[in-house]
Amino acid sequence: MKKNKQSLPADSPPAENKRRKFLKTATASGAAVLAAPYIGNAEAAKTTTWKIQTSWPGGVGLEIFKDWCNGIVEKTDGELAFQPFGAKDIVGEFQLFDAVKNGVLDAMNPFTLYWAGRMPAAVFLSSYPLGPRTASEWDVFYYGLGGLEIARQLFAKQGMYYVGPVQHGPNIIHSKVPIRSIEDFRGRKMRLPGGMVAEVFQAAGAKTTLLPGSEIFPALEKGTIDVADYVGPAINYALGFHQVTKYISMGPPGTMSLYQPVDLMDLTVGMNSWNKLSPKMKRFVEMEVHVYSDMHHAKIQKADQEAWPKFKKAGTIITRLSETDVEKFTKLAIPRWYAWANKDKDATRIFKIQLDYMMSGSLGYVTPGMIKGQRLKYA
Numbered sequence: 001m002k003k004n005k006q007s008l009p010a011d012s013p014p015a016e017n018k019r020r021k022f023l024k025t026a027t028a029s030g031a032a033v034l035a036a037p038y039i040g041n042a043e044a045a046k047t048t049t050w051k052i053q054t055s056w057p058g059g060v061g062l063e064i065f066k067d068w069c070n071g072i073v074e075k076t077d078g079e080l081a082f083q084p085f086g087a088k089d090i091v092g093e094f095q096l097f098d099a100v101k102n103g104v105l106d107a108m109n110p111f112t113l114y115w116a117g118r119m120p121a122a123v124f125l126s127s128y129p130l131g132p133r134t135a136s137e138w139d140v141f142y143y144g145l146g147g148l149e150i151a152r153q154l155f156a157k158q159g160m161y162y163v164g165p166v167q168h169g170p171n172i173i174h175s176k177v178p179i180r181s182i183e184d185f186r187g188r189k190m191r192l193p194g195g196m197v198a199e200v201f202q203a204a205g206a207k208t209t210l211l212p213g214s215e216i217f218p219a220l221e222k223g224t225i226d227v228a229d230y231v232g233p234a235i236n237y238a239l240g241f242h243q244v245t246k247y248i249s250m251g252p253p254g255t256m257s258l259y260q261p262v263d264l265m266d267l268t269v270g271m272n273s274w275n276k277l278s279p280k281m282k283r284f285v286e287m288e289v290h291v292y293s294d295m296h297h298a299k300i301q302k303a304d305q306e307a308w309p310k311f312k313k314a315g316t317i318i319t320r321l322s323e324t325d326v327e328k329f330t331k332l333a334i335p336r337w338y339a340w341a342n343k344d345k346d347a348t349r350i351f352k353i354q355l356d357y358m359m360s361g362s363l364g365y366v367t368p369g370m371i372k373g374q375r376l377k378y379a
Helices: 014-029 059-075 093-101 120-124 135-144 147-156 195-203 213-222 233-238 271-275 279-313 323-341 345-359
Strands: 048-054 080-085 107-109 160-169 172-175 189-192 207-210 227-230 247-250 263-270 317-320
Touching (some): 048 059, 048 263, 059 279, 120 147, 120 195, 120 323, 160 271, 195 323, 213 227, 263 279
Parallel strands (some): 189 227
16 A cells, blocks of 8 residues: 655645745755855856945935945846945045046946046036037937947046946026026026036126035035025935025026036946956946936936925025026037137047037027137147
């Protein structure tokens, strides 16, 4: 008479049945039963972890960045992990460039415009006053007109690999006094990101200063400045700008920002860290940054829509510049386009691509009459 095989309890869940069958099979074959989670490939057993610091000091921008970073290890089956840090967690915001270059950080997620003082061409790697004006136009520049390849060449000279741009959205201006025309900037102490943007407002009569985002609130609170540019409404509300200012100034209806309508960040990696990745993982990071840019942009725009009622409830008053102000800003901006483009050959090369695009039938922002008398010495 055959012995009955030991049966599982009738109420054993399917997952438990599978687990017991696996243990039985593994034991019969002499295989070791591992307690550690399954790893999809041999490379994944050696997780490479990058320390990455962003320029976001808080709010939804920092939340999105950290969520994205924390999801990388799962997407790569453990082969690559991103350890995220917020603004000033390891180094100051304006020290990010050297921190990545010297290996203190593996990578950074800064506002690209911050490096205009080191690389003049960087002023054309993010939006500038009255230049290309929509997120799609900047994607065309980077992914259709050769901008990505040029950016990578520039950062390679500094020992870094520029992976790709990260879209954010328009910048807006907070102030303690109403700004209803270009003339209202005259004499105001104003925080700006530097570069061409600061020069245009200086030409309009503002007294500009360069501060990282994390230092804007205390400067407004103390009265060191009375006007401040920074990113969009969601993050600015989270940073408390409504507590120390009463007004938000924007462009004409349909235009949130004349001076920086598309704020671009990026992901840049130290060349030593980049070169340690496999070719397959390099391709993954490049494509992942493109996807992240789209997600980052959309989520922040959604948060901005949710922030406007909060400003209204706080008593913030929105003022808008006029089309006449647009014309005045354009006259101030164009000579500065050329001044920055003429700083070196790289700046000229990038600006010429963008100028041709702006003068094309697709956009028409610039006409021959508007640039009459201007010259590019490296063209």
